[in-house]
Amino acid sequence: xxxxxxxxxxxxxxxxxxxxxxxxxxxxxxxxxxxxxxxxxxxxxxxxxxxxxxxxxxxxxxxxxxxxxxxxxxxxxxxxxxxxxxxxxxxxxxxxxxxxxxxxxxxxxxxxxxxxxxxxxxxxxxxxxxxxxxxxxxxxxxxxxxxxxxxxxx
Numbered sequence: 001x002x003x004x005x006x007x008x009x010x011x012x013x014x015x016x017x018x019x020x021x022x023x024x025x026x027x028x029x030x031x032x033x034x035x036x037x038x039x040x041x042x043x044x045x046x047x048x049x050x051x052x053x054x055x056x057x058x059x060x061x062x063x064x065x066x067x068x069x070x071x072x073x074x075x076x077x078x079x080x081x082x083x084x085x086x087x088x089x090x091x092x093x094x095x096x097x098x099x100x101x102x103x104x105x106x107x108x109x110x111x112x113x114x115x116x117x118x119x120x121x122x123x124x125x126x127x128x129x130x131x132x133x134x135x136x137x138x139x140x141x142x143x144x145x146x147x148x149x150x151x152x153x154x
Contacts, residue, residue, distance in 0.1 A: 078092060
């Protein structure tokens, strides 16, 4: 009986394997775990020049949890949450100097909630979206505070 259980656990374990793929130039293209030929666990993807492009978790071939995206020069481009393969919750977007230039609440790949826009690391505008459509905009903090709860920004 123990031998049968051991063989069964070996078979289950062997279905999960570490995968690496390469570009024609020999540089790595992607690496991560496969389970029954579907992406699972942590993955990394690279540009042809070998620089990291994006990294994050998969479950059943869909991106989940927190992801990071980078430009070809290795600077951070954006980061945020995936739920069942769709962008959700807060996403941060970076300028070429590495500063956040805006952050937005998303739901199912659409802006849904607030987008806060920054210039030289200072908040300059807030915009509210519902299902991807802009419904309001503020260019000063006092008017924003008057009409909104700061708890919505959490």
